[in-house]
Amino acid sequence: MLKNRILAEKPQEDELKLRLKKAREKLAAQQMRIKEHKLPVLVLLEGWGTSGKGSTIGQVIQNIDPRFFKVASLESIREEDKRKPFFWRYFTEIPEAGKFVFMDSGWMDEVTRDRLMGVMDEETYEQRIAGIRRFERQLRDNGYLLMKFFLHISEKEQKRRIRLLKNDIDTRWRVSEGDRWQNQHYEKCLEIFDRYLDATDAPSIPWYVVDAKSRKWAELQVLETLTEGIEIAMQNQSLAVPVLQNVFPLVKMPKLSEVSLEGKTLEEEEYKDELKKLQSHLGELHNRLYRKRIPVVIAYEGWDAAGKGGNIRRITEALDPRGFEVHPIASPEPREKARHYLWRFFMRLPRTGHIAIFDRTWYGRVMVERLEGFCSENDWKRAYNEINEFEKELSDWGAVIIKFWVHIDKKTQLERFTLRQNTPEKQWKITEEDWRNREKWEAYEGAVNEMIKKTSTVYAPWHILESVDKKYARIQALKIVIEELEKVL
Amino acid sequence: MLKNRILAEKPQEDELKLRLKKAREKLAAQQMRIKEHKLPVLVLLEGWGTSGKGSTIGQVIQNIDPRFFKVASLESIREEDKRKPFFWRYFTEIPEAGKFVFMDSGWMDEVTRDRLMGVMDEETYEQRIAGIRRFERQLRDNGYLLMKFFLHISEKEQKRRIRLLKNDIDTRWRVSEGDRWQNQHYEKCLEIFDRYLDATDAPSIPWYVVDAKSRKWAELQVLETLTEGIEIAMQNQSLAVPVLQNVFPLVKMPKLSEVSLEGKTLEEEEYKDELKKLQSHLGELHNRLYRKRIPVVIAYEGWDAAGKGGNIRRITEALDPRGFEVHPIASPEPREKARHYLWRFFMRLPRTGHIAIFDRTWYGRVMVERLEGFCSENDWKRAYNEINEFEKELSDWGAVIIKFWVHIDKKTQLERFTLRQNTPEKQWKITEEDWRNREKWEAYEGAVNEMIKKTSTVYAPWHILESVDKKYARIQALKIVIEELEKVL
Secondary structure (H helix, E strand, O other), X not given: OOOXXXXXXXXXXXXXXXXXXXXXXXXXXXXXXXXXXXXXEEEEEEEOOOOOHHHHHHHHHHHOOHHHEEEEEOOOOOHHHHOOOOOHHHXXXXXXXXXXXXXXXXXXXXXXXXXXXXXXXXXXXXXXXXXXXXXXXXXXHOOOEEEEEEEEOOHHHHHHHHHHHHHOOOOHHHOOHHHHHHHHOHHHHHHHHHHHHHHOOEOOEOEEEEEOOOHHHHHHHHHHHHHHHHHHHHHOOOOOOOOOOOOOOEOOOOOHHHOOOOOOOOOHHHHHHHHHHHHHHHHHHHHHHHHHOOXXXXXXXXXOOOOHHHHHHHHHOOOOHHHEEEEEOOOOOHHHHOOOOOXXXXXXXXXXXXXXXXXXXXXXXXXXXXXXXXXOHHHHHXXXXXHHHHHHHHHHHOOEEEEEEEEOOHHHHHHHHHHHHHOHHHHHHOOHHHHHHHHOHHHHHHHHHHHHHHHOEOOEOEEEEEOOOHHHHHHHHHHHHHHHHHHHO | OOXXXXXOOOOOHHHHHHHHHHHHHHHHXXXXXXXXXXXXXXXXXXXXXXXXXXXXXXXXXXXXXXXXXXXXXXXXXXXXXXXXXOOHHHHOOOOOOOXXXXXXXXXXXXXXXXXXXXXXXXXXXXXXXXXXXXXXXXXXXXXXXXXXXXXXXXXXXXXXXXXXHHHOOOOHHHOOHHHHHHHHOXXXXXXXXXXXXXXXXXXXXXXXXXXOOOHHHHHHXXXXXXXXXXXXXXXXXXXXXXXXXXXXXXXXXXXHHHOOXXXXXXXXXXXXXXXXXXHHHHHHHHHHHHHHOOOEEEEEEEOOOOOHHHHHHHHHOOOOHHHEEEEEOOOOOHHHHXXXXXXXXXXXXXXXXXXXXXXXXXXXXXXXXXXXXXXXXXXXXXXXXXXXXXXHHHHHHXXXXXXXXXXXXXXXXXXXXXXXXXXXXXXXXXXXXXXXXXXXXXXXHHHHHHHHHHHOEOOEOEEEEEOXXXXXXXXXXXXXHHHHHHHHO
């Protein structure tokens, strides 16, 4: 792609100036329309060291009101980043609807660098490329405009720039060890870059290779391509995209109606004994998890009044408070709503060695959002695959993923609702909405069945907790968590 | 993709029947809406021999009114096909807006078969794959819904089917030599198929792998996926798509204003001498072309009254009438308008060894269609690349492509218009529209400059014919045609 890509020829100085002026004005005019269209724009600038990524961004943003953009400089990886999944530091930086984010180097830089340095083997590389293709597709499928630029300069030009920068005491700091290394291994880098660009070029998310020999000319190419991309994206309001076939191995799961709730009970004494034993065991495992730096994600979904809260508490009681967080998930805040629906969950992922427990989860997409019409049909139909991909990313990172559906029958729910309503200190736990949701029990049951069927992957299967007797369900949950953790310890 | 693709599990008989009924009704209901939405639907069924492609199509079409679909069975390549470019037999079969075409095997079958038989080397294969990706993207970018299915069966199942078919005298004919060969080389085929599917899977044009072990189940998978794909496509009216960066080497061309028309004249006598000599030479070359089976495409564009007709005549006078066709291009007919804008030109391509001369061409897209608003901005901006891709396909096929812009100045046009108007036997040559177009001279000049700049690829550059003196232009045209032909003879 770099080798045989034909770049546009640099125009004469007069034409260049004229076109720059026009393109700058166009971008300036677009910013308000982007806001109106609620279009999130992610501009990724990759390229050779000293190709001028930073200065190009510096030029481009001068046409945008500072309230509308952010520049994310991700070249250096912080200690914190290393304890998160690969995409974490990129995903957390994605723009909200109506705004720009410019990234000065992104996931291409990280992957190709690791590959060049030989710290990433072929298999991991292939896995990463597959993950990147999914990530970019998900952004686009969820309404993002992702513009990918690669700033290209020749070996000679790079050498010249490095020399120039080094000869001046004021700019010497701008030449990195990496830049020098690249120049010494230019051909090898070219090959790796080329392969990456080929592998991640898609009809809907293409690469643009920029001739970066002249700064102004590079700026013009980025500006013209960007403004054109924005025009096109604004024409495609609420794009519907193909629902992809599942590619992840699934575990066969029963329908909720096939799950027997009969006799799943525990005597008080047995419960207490078991609880003590299991919690103490879990506590030990938590230490070992921490030392082995294994991240754990526990996801709770279930019927209203099924007993999620109490169940979660029996888990957390066993854990070292410095090593876990519980995330109660309510409806999204404006800044969350303005982004990819998985963003708020990405933001809450644990560090390696930590446990994150989600009280309600990303599965809201295929339950409440589906049934209440908070997203389009295309959105929720696509979500099963998107969620499987998200969890695959976590699993590839090394995370243990445990998903619980806390299950009761309709009659039990009514009893608990009534009890809550009639008990002053429990009344806060029951709302009008709970009663409304209860009326849609059958619709929810259908959605839950579809969800469990389509998202019980081998790396993140659902576990159904029979919770007519809450004590039984708690012991079950503890046993499952322990069992899953022991598999990796 | 075949090896690790997880296929949905076949449901119980009752559920299967119920879902089949629903999916059939859905498709039946969709056909009228497809017509209203003017959506063209191309359903491609690829897969193993004896996997039931034909019978699946047979089932699916029972839900569609025969006026709305066509089945194209392309498994055998006719003699005629071999004298056309690779995509010809597929492109000519694409559906018109609002209709279905089902293809029982298509370009995947052809390419993988050639690869398996060892008649296609790695380089040609790569070239073919690149061409296929472009072809599929172009269809989709131009509003086509392309649904790609691969019907998958195991080696054992294929063996069983072949045996069953062979044992019955009525079905014996259905087992081909190719089916048996496939089964004997199942692993090798699997690898080639897998590689092809991977290379041609795109976010916007994905593959669907169908578990074809049971006929009814295969039908259901195709029906459900197809109807879902149709729903999604109908939501995307007039999709705008990214304008891709040029990847083809370009020849640097002057702007029209930089082309001097001064002194480009010929004396009558010199003209006659040259004409005779050149035409006789071209006649000889035509014979050699025919014997070497080289196809030639000559494209004429130019200002009204620039002298295209007379110029073309001086070429054809030299040719054997059995070996060329002239295609005057007017506005598209309804059946042409209802298809990809390049379709009508594909239909008129020459056979190998023949010459096709186009009086006006596919460049109408970026001139009259652009300026008169007959297509969207996204359409004509994308067209430069689409046309370069189209001509690349012709060039890869081995065609010589010669493109003429017949050039005069505005003053000369006025003189000729006036002469036509005032000469009774020439009045038919001048219309109101010509005068209207003349008023837009400057806009056309801008569009022509952009066209010449962006589509003068090394394999199909433009030639500007200075035609203030028509005789001069005719001699120039003959010289250029001869020169281009001699390069390949």
